[in-house]
Amino acid sequence: MKSPLLFSLRNPGIIVVSTAVLFSCTSSPLGRRQLMVMPDSKMNEMGVQSFEEMKKATPIETNPEINAYVKCVALPITREAGDATGVSSWEIVVFKDKTANAFALPGGKIGVHTGMLPVAKTPGQLAAVLGHEVGHVIAKHGNERVSEGMITQGLASVAAISVKDPKYQSLVMAGLGIGAQYGIALPHSRTQESEADLIGLDLMARSGFDPRESVGLWQNMSAASGGNAPPQFLSTHPSNETRISALQSHIPEALTKYEAAQKAGKAPHCVKPAGL
Numbered sequence: 004m005k006s007p008l009l010f011s012l013r014n015p016g017i018i019v020v021s022t023a024v025l026f027s028c029t030s031s032p033l034g035r036r037q038l039m040v041m042p043d044s045k046m047n048e049m050g051v052q053s054f055e056e057m058k059k060a061t062p063i064e065t066n067p068e069i070n071a072y073v074k075c076v077a078l079p080i081t082r083e084a085g086d087a088t089g090v091s092s093w094e095i096v097v098f099k100d101k102t103a104n105a106f107a108l109p110g111g112k113i114g115v116h117t118g119m120l121p122v123a124k125t126p127g128q129l130a131a132v133l134g135h136e137v138g139h140v141i142a143k144h145g146n147e148r149v150s151e152g153m154i155t156q157g158l159a160s161v162a163a164i165s166v167k168d169p170k171y172q173s174l175v176m177a178g179l180g181i182g183a184q185y186g187i188a189l190p191h192s193r194t195q196e197s198e199a200d201l202i203g204l205d206l207m208a209r210s211g212f213d214p215r216e217s218v219g220l221w222q223n224m225s226a227a228s229g230g231n232a233p234p235q236f237l238s239t240h241p242s243n244e245t246r247i248s249a250l251q252s253h254i255p256e257a258l259t260k261y262e263a264a265q266k267a268g269k270a271p272h273c274v275k276p277a278g279l
């Protein structure tokens with residue numbers, strides 16, 4: 004939609020009204036109302052730009068078996084995700100990084116660290132990770148967080164914001180949840196985490212991955228943290244029994260979708276390379 008906000012920046016009184024209008028007409032895939040002031044196109048631009056910078060800064064895994072495996076799991080998830088943010092094709096890159104982390108960005112970008120593969124032990128568990136991350140994107144959680152930051156900073160210039168402008172870079176990186184390596188990561192809110200869990204569960208089931216594997220993933224993540232030094236993924240994705248029991252309560256519904264997907268011939272056969 005065209006934002007009335009862009010025409011009312013000179014009058015703070017109108018900004019409040021406009022924000023309320025936007026607030027009332029936007030909702031997440033699970034029906035939660037969201038406050039978002041950034042156009043999808045701008046978020047996609049930021050995601051693409053940030054991803055390009057990460058590709059320059061982090062070594063990329065070129066092993067064809069590893070790449071084929073990760074794409075085998077990721078592509079069915081992205082197909083089910085649809086193009087809610089105006090993106091119909093996704094780029095999937097495996098980064099050589101020992102931390103157990105994965106992320107997805109607006110603009111159709113997915114990054115998986117090699118360190119995630121020993122923790123997400125099966126294709127289904129990796130599908131749970133990627134479903135969760137893609138869930139953050141299609142629910143536009145980055146837009147929510149950047150919008151909150153913009154509003155906190157007085158809505159300086161939503162229209163003019165550029166990811167290349169250093170003034171906004173930290174806000175954007177933090178809002179997209181990819182600032183950990185720059186020391187500026189913002190944790191997702193509990194609401195966003197729960198939402199991404201349930202969207203991820205739905206995506207993996209509809210893709211033909213057994214949704215029960217999601218529980219094993221979070222248990223592995225918790226075990227991998229071993230107490231002192233939690234994996235990077237966990238540091239922004241708090242794992243707890245509440246999360247696992249919330250997933251478990253939605254598994255019967257997800258199993259119905261999983262069975263329907265299998266009947267429709269959706270049964271990804273992804274082979275994890277030996278030694279990972």
Ligand SMILES: [Zn+2]
Nearest residue numbers: 191196199240
């Ligand atoms: Zn998350």
